[in-house]
Amino acid sequence: MSFILQIRMKNMEGVLERVLGVVRYRRHGLLRLMAHPTPDGSHMDVTLKVDKGNNGHHLSRHLEKLFDVETVEVYSEVAAVSYG
Amino acid sequence: MNGATFLVKALERQGVDVIFGYPGGTIMPFYDALLKAEFQHILVRHEQAAAFAAEGYARATGKVGVCVATSGPGATNLVTGLADAFLDSVPLVAITGQVSTAVLGTDAFQEVDIIGMTFSIVKHSFLVTSAADLPRVVREAFHLAASGRPGPVLIDLPKDVCLADVPPKLVVDREPTPAAEPDPAILQRAATLLKQSQRPLAYAGGGIGMAGAVDKFRAFMAATGLPSVTTLKGLGAVRSDDPLWLGMLGMHGLKGANHAVHECDLLVVIGARLDDRATGKLVEFAPNAKVIHIDIDAAEVGKRRRPQAALVGELAPCLDALSFPLDIEPWLQTCREYKALGSWDYNTPGEGVYAPRLLHNLSQAAGDKTVISCDVGQHQMWVAQHYGFNRPGQQLTSGGLGTMGFGIPAAIGAAFGLPDHRVISVTGDGSIMMNIQELATIKRYNLPIKILLFDNSCLGLVRQWQELFYENRMSSVELHDNPDFGQLAESFGIPALRIEHAEQEGDAIDALLKTDGPLLVHALINPRENVWPLVPPGAANTQMMEGARL
Numbered sequence: 001m002s003f004i005l006q007i008r009m010k011n012m013e014g015v016l017e018r019v020l021g022v023v024r025y026r027r028h029g030l031l032r033l034m035a036h037p038t039p040d041g042s043h044m045d046v047t048l049k050v051d052k053g054n055n056g057h058h059l060s061r062h063l064e065k066l067f068d069v070e071t072v073e074v075y076s077e078v079a080a081v082s083y084g
Numbered sequence: 085m086n087g088a089t090f091l092v093k094a095l096e097r098q099g100v101d102v103i104f105g106y107p108g109g110t111i112m113p114f115y116d117a118l119l120k121a122e123f124q125h126i127l128v129r130h131e132q133a134a135a136f137a138a139e140g141y142a143r144a145t146g147k148v149g150v151c152v153a154t155s156g157p158g159a160t161n162l163v164t165g166l167a168d169a170f171l172d173s174v175p176l177v178a179i180t181g182q183v184s185t186a187v188l189g190t191d192a193f194q195e196v197d198i199i200g201m202t203f204s205i206v207k208h209s210f211l212v213t214s215a216a217d218l219p220r221v222v223r224e225a226f227h228l229a230a231s232g233r234p235g236p237v238l239i240d241l242p243k244d245v246c247l248a249d250v251p252p253k254l255v256v257d258r259e260p261t262p263a264a265e266p267d268p269a270i271l272q273r274a275a276t277l278l279k280q281s282q283r284p285l286a287y288a289g290g291g292i293g294m295a296g297a298v299d300k301f302r303a304f305m306a307a308t309g310l311p312s313v314t315t316l317k318g319l320g321a322v323r324s325d326d327p328l329w330l331g332m333l334g335m336h337g338l339k340g341a342n343h344a345v346h347e348c349d350l351l352v353v354i355g356a357r358l359d360d361r362a363t364g365k366l367v368e369f370a371p372n373a374k375v376i377h378i379d380i381d382a383a384e385v386g387k388r389r390r391p392q393a394a395l396v397g398e399l400a401p402c403l404d405a406l407s408f409p410l411d412i413e414p415w416l417q418t419c420r421e422y423k424a425l426g427s428w429d430y431n432t433p434g435e436g437v438y439a440p441r442l443l444h445n446l447s448q449a450a451g452d453k454t455v456i457s458c459d460v461g462q463h464q465m466w467v468a469q470h471y472g473f474n475r476p477g478q479q480l481t482s483g484g485l486g487t488m489g490f491g492i493p494a495a496i497g498a499a500f501g502l503p504d505h506r507v508i509s510v511t512g513d514g515s516i517m518m519n520i521q522e523l524a525t526i527k528r529y530n531l532p533i534k535i536l537l538f539d540n541s542c543l544g545l546v547r548q549w550q551e552l553f554y555e556n557r558m559s560s561v562e563l564h565d566n567p568d569f570g571q572l573a574e575s576f577g578i579p580a581l582r583i584e585h586a587e588q589e590g591d592a593i594d595a596l597l598k599t600d601g602p603l604l605v606h607a608l609i610n611p612r613e614n615v616w617p618l619v620p621p622g623a624a625n626t627q628m629m630e631g632a633r634l
Contacts, residue, residue, distance in 0.1 A: 013211060014199060021203045061383035067208040067228060 002031055003056040004075045007046045010068040011037050019046065019069065022062050028052050043070070087215040088117040088246040091179070094222040096122050100150055102500045104128055104137040104493075108154025109194055111181030113246035126500065126529065129521040131158050133493035135165020136519070139174050140497025143480045144455055144505075146296060148229050149174070149497060154181040156194030159240075160201075164487060166236045167205040171484025172317060173294055175234035177225050184244040185213050199240050207235035215248040232263055233381040234294055263380055264397045271405045274376045274393035278308070278406055281350035281374075283415040286310045287333070290317025290483065291355020291379060293476020297399040301354065307407035310352065311419040313341040315362050316468055317483045318355070324447075324472030328416065330423050334362035335619045336465040338426030342625035344419055345370050352406075353377045355399055358388045359484070368624035378402045428470065435586055437607045439463060439538050440470045442589045443510070446536075447471040449593055454506040455480060455498045459491035459515030462544040465615045467510050489518025492535065496522060499531045506534070508596060513539040513566050523576035526602050534596045535578075535604045537569055540611040548614045552629070553621070573604040584608040 009015050016035060023030055032049035050059070060072040085093070091114060095103065102124045107115040118125050128134045131153040138149030153162050159180040169176040183192040199211050208228050210221045225237040278284060292301045301321055305312065311328040314321055322329040331338035333345055342364075345351065351373040356362070363369040366388060377384075377391035378399055385394045395402045430441040443466055456471055457480040458464045464481060473479045480498060482490040495509035516537055526533050547561040570580035581603065583592050592605045617628040 013213075014203075014209075017200065018203050025204050058383065058387060065207075065381070065383060067224075 002049055002051050005048045005050065005056070005060060005063070006073045006075070007048065007063060007069060008071045009044050009046065009066075010070065011042055011044045012068045015044065015066075015068045016046065018066050019048075019063060022066065023048065023050055023059065026059050026062055028059055085250055086113065086117075086246065087218055087241070087248050087250055088113040089120075090215070090218055090250040091222065091241070091246070092117045092121045094219065095150065098148070098222070098226045100148075102126060102141065103150040103152055104134040104141070104497065105152030106131050106134055106154070106158060108158045108181065110183055110243040111152060111154040111158070111179075111241070111246075113243060114152065114179070114181070114241070124500070125152075126496070126525065128493065128496070128525050130519065131161035132164055132489065133496070133519050133522045133525070135162045135176070135178065136168070136487075136490050136493035137497035137500075138176055138178075139165060139169050139490075140457060140480050140494030141501040142169075142174050142176060142497070143494070144477050144498035145501040146477065147175070147501070148226055149176045150179070151176070152179045154194065155183055155198070156196050159198040160196060163202060163205070164485070166202055166238065168482055168485040168487045168490065169236040170205045170207070172290065172482065173234050174236070175229040176236040177229050177239065178236060179239045179241060181246075182211070182240045182242040185242045186244065188242065198238065202238055205236070206238050209238035209240065211240045211242075212245050213242065215245050215250045218245070218250055233291075266395045266397045266402045266405070270393050270395055271402065274395060274402075275406055275408070277350055277374055277376055277393055278352070278410065281410075282412065283348045283418075284308075284310055284350040284352060284410065284412060285344055285348035285373075286312040287345070287351050287353045287356055288312055288314045288318040288321040289354060289356020290315065290476065292318060292321040292399065295355060295380065295399050297355070297403070298476060300400040300403045304403040304407045308410050309412065309416070310410070311344065311416060313337070313345060315356050315359065315483075316481060318476070319468060320473035320476040320478050323474045325474075327423070328419060330419060331426055332468050334359075334364065334625065336469065336615055336617070337362075337619075337625070338469070339617055339628055340419075340422035340424070340426035342619070342628060343425065344422045346372075346624075346626045347418070348373050351375050353379075353391070354403070355379060357384045360388075363388065364619050364625035365623055368626070434610070437583055437586060437589060437609050439466050439607070439609050439613070442592065442607065443467055443470040445589065446508075446593050446596065449597060450506065450508070452478065453504070454478070454508060455495075455502060457491045457495035457498055457507060457509045458482070459509070459511040460486045460488045461512045461515055462540075462548065462613070462615050463510050463512045463538045465545070469615075488515040491515060492519050492522045492526075492533075495533045496525055496531060499533055506597070507532075508534045508536055510536045510538070512544060513537065513541060513563055513569070514543045516569070517566075520572070523573060523578055527577040531602060532600065533602050534599070535573075535602070536592075536596060537604060537606050538609050539566065539569065539606060540609050540613065541566060542611050544611070544613070545615065547611075551614070552618070569604065569606045578602045578604055580604040580606055582606045582608070
């Protein structure tokens with residue numbers, strides 16, 4: 001079971017490390033990562049696929065607490081495909 | 085104005101009246117600017133103590149504590165304090181020196197990646213690479229540390245940034261997201277659960293005090309007439325003489341408290357995270373109860389127990405909305421009977437000092453303007469069980485991290501934060517040696533801190549566990565070669581009093597309460613004394629062990 005997180009964050013030094021640190025500490029395995037800055041460089045959009053899908057909303061709450069993170073959306077893998 | 089001077093001025097604008105620190109190479113520009121500061125800098129003797137002192141100040145006053153260290157070892161010595169503050173939600177701003185930006189990342193002398201190594205134990209951290217960022221960073225750091233669920237914030241300050249001019253331009257702050265308003269539909273659901281409940285129980289945590297919501301909480305308790313239990317950090321949220329307060333729950337909680345949690349049909353969790361030391365075996369925790377969980381941190385709600393009503397936001401409006409009378413008299417009578425289960429018998433056999441009795445009698449005599457700063461071990465649990473706290477902030481204890489060495493530096497911070505209060509540090513012979521050097525700080529600033537040292541010549545709580553759960557195999561717990569603590573204190577210029585008999589307990593209490601200036605009371609206790617009751621690790625809270633007193 002896995003799920004997908006779409007994260008919009010301020011493009012600050014170390015922000016990706018902070019996000020990945022939370023994923024590791026909260027015991028989710030990272031299955032896929034895509035990250036790219038927005039055209040003006042002020043933000044970064046990150047898509048993570050992680051395992052342990054029954055706890056996705058809990059992980060998203062921890063990520064939302066990071067000061068540089070602005071939004072976190074959680075999709076189950078099936079839902080993400082249907083939107084994709 | 086250079087960055088260092090700007091930082092001093094910025095701390096003044098934040099209302100800082102005292103900071104705790106230790107100088108070194110990269111932070112020297114800041115220490116030079118400190119000479120003209122309007123606030124006091126307290127020179128501790130180890131950076132870890134700076135962090136704990138700042139924590140003690142913050143825990144006692146509710147204000148943001150500030151600590152400072154240089155780069156490299158100075159910064160790494162702060163790490164335990166940052167973790168302690170993070171786990172107990174203490175507002176802290178830690179400032180570390182850093183090597184100049186030109187050599188960052190080159191393994192320069194006293195360079196460590198303190199930002200990288202503390203990601204998981206700070207609320208946020210800033211590496212300031214431009215003096216122009218300082219105004220924003222300082223404002224954001226203080227705001228972040230104190231807002232929402234409080235916590236530590238780290239500012240890592242390269243030396244060249246300290247020396248660079250700060251341009252006089254305004255920088256727009258990023259504000260943290262304000263706490264959400266409670267959802268009216270969930271509030272309604274919570275109210276319905278409360279009205280339908282026959283056996284409701286309040287579970288009060290440290291968040292009540294951290295949120296400054298004690299008055300609202302007590303109004304809620306008075307309106308509903310709920311019985312309550314508290315966590316270690318929640319002690320004091322309910323007055324200790326409240327007839328419907330069943331005491332601390334959990335591993336070393338009171339029997340009545342743990343039984344009430346087991347029997348209740350609704351648990352109203354307020355400002356608490358359902359810590360494993362409090363819940364015991366989770367699947368058997370409050371097995372008959374629905375849960376209303378009120379907390380400012382959405383990540384804590386549902387983390388260990390899924391609530392039927394999750395109220396995320398400030399406590400006060402939630403408690404206001406749930407303040408209505410309940411008709412639960414049969415349950416209250418049961419709780420009164422549970423409370424009687426947990427009453428203590430201080431008539432221990434033997435002629436030695438009995439720590440629980442001494443603490444109980446000290447509590448009776450000391451009054452509410454006394455702050456107790458604990459270390460970690462058996463004495464910490466005895467304080468939680470036998471000292472009656474009547475407001476949060478009266479007990480300073482390392483709850484989440486359980487850090488030995490916390491007590492004395494935290495007492496130093498409290499003494500600066502609340503100079504009109506009596507501050508007593510209760511410690512053990514293991515813990516005191518972890519930051520013994522801070523006796524020099526007590527003496528230097530002539531702080532009237534009293535230290536009550538319970539000495540059993542061993543690491544008592546570890547020994548207890550080895551006795552009970554490792555078939556009495558003692559491994560590295562004997563401390564028979566401790567120094568003479570009285571002589572040690574006196575070498576720091578602090579007088580000491582040694583007691584070893586029960587009839588001396590009263591003299592010790594008199595000395596603690598009446599002596600001017602600092603004092604160490606060195607109380608010898610039975611090395612085989614255990615903390616009871618005890619929930620074995622992995623057991624349900626109702627499976628409490630009780631042993632004979634020695």
